[in-house]
Amino acid sequence: MATTFSLLSQICGLSHREAAQLLNVRLDTVKSWSTGRNRVPDAVLAELAELAARxxxxxxxxxxxxxxxxxxHGPPDEVELGIASDxxxxxxxxxxxxxxxxTCLGLVLARGIQRGYRFRVAPRGSTVATAAAADSRETDKSRR
Structure with a gap:
């Protein structure tokens, strides 16, 4: 049975373990919310909705x-997306x-493919392009 909590968790790409960690609750609590056994606090649903919007x-x-x-610069032959390893x-x-x-990268892929782009997903930092993107992000963080 689909519940509000389970659907929001799925749309955010969260496993039960990831949801428990994000929401700072026990895994059993997440499972009970997912099955509808226990009522989900409104603040929890709001947090998942906020993550979905993000x-x-x-x-x-x-x-x-x-x-x-x-x-x-003209359309690229291929767009490389770096995904975290853990x-x-x-x-x-x-x-x-x-x-x-x-989940975010999946949306980028689906919409980008519809626009004619080709993609390659690689572990973050495993190629020159993803390493440069990672370095760029780290440099931006240090400037803040």
Missing amino acids: IEAAAAQTLKQIEETAAE DAEAGYIGWPCVGAQA
């Missing part, structure tokens, strides 16, 4: 950057877990 906004911003770059790395780049980042 994922959507990040995907839209990423596509905007791809399109701006394509307009300035939740710690995802947290370092601003995501609560790999699942949330992967």
Whole structure:
């Protein structure tokens, strides 16, 4: 049975473990919310809705950057997207877990493919392009 909590968790790309970690609750609590056994606090639903909106906004911003770059330099043969290798790395780049980042990248892929772009997903920092993007983000963080 689908519940509000389970649907919001899924749209955010969260496993039960990731949801428990994000929401700072026990895994059993997440499972009971997912099945509808226990009532989910409104604040928890609001937090998941906020994460869903953040994922959507990040995907839209990423596509905007791809399109701006394509307009300035011509369409790329392939766009490389770097994905975190674990939740710690995802947290370092601003995501609560790999699942949330992967959901964002999935939206970028789906919408970008519809616009004619080709993609390659690689572990973050594993190629020259993803390493440069990671370095750029780290430099931006140190300036703040």
